[in-house]
Every structure is written in C-alpha cells, then in structure tokens.
Amino acid sequence: SFPRGTKIVIKLKSDSREFSREAEVEKIINKFSQFISFPIRLNGQQLNSLQAIWYREKREVTEDEYERFYEQTADTKVPYKFKLHFSTDIPLAIKSLLYVP
16 A cells, blocks of 8 residues: 655755755745645654634634634734634635734
8 A cells, every 4th residue: 555645855956955954944834835734744743733714614713713823824922903704605705814913
C-alpha cells in the first residue's frame, strides 16, 4: 500500500540557500497556506492548524473559536469590537467573516 499525501522535494541554487532553512520554510508555509484543509507537515510537525471558519455555519462556530481565529490572523491579543459572519447563495455564493478591531 502507498502512503497518502504528497512529498515535495525542491532543489535550490547555491545563492538561494536561505530558503532551505527550516524557519524560512515554516514562515512561507504559515503565510501562504494557513487555510488549506489538508495537513501540511514539516519534519513531522503540522504547520497549518487554522481552519477556514467562514466556511462553517454561524451556529457551529463558538465565540472562543472566533476569538482564537482573530488573535492568530490579526497577530494581536487586543479583542475585536465587532464581527460579522455572513453567507448567501443568491445570486452568488458568498461566505465571509469580517472583524472590526
């Protein structure tokens, strides 16, 4: 049986060695791949722990999840003043989450 998932191997030129450092790879993954629904692991550690809570129904998301999501995406411990979790399917399918700091 084959293991599930994808393994990515990147070959870099010598003048691009800074991109081979684990901290740099982790920073790039956290910046661009935070809301991918499949786990992204680097040396056995899962890096993308946030879920896209705007895709879930409002009644399924707890206030604690809203607060933790805001703290991690805004990179602050200062609480938000207001939030709007909005979804519609007519005429377009739109799902959004807006925070007012």
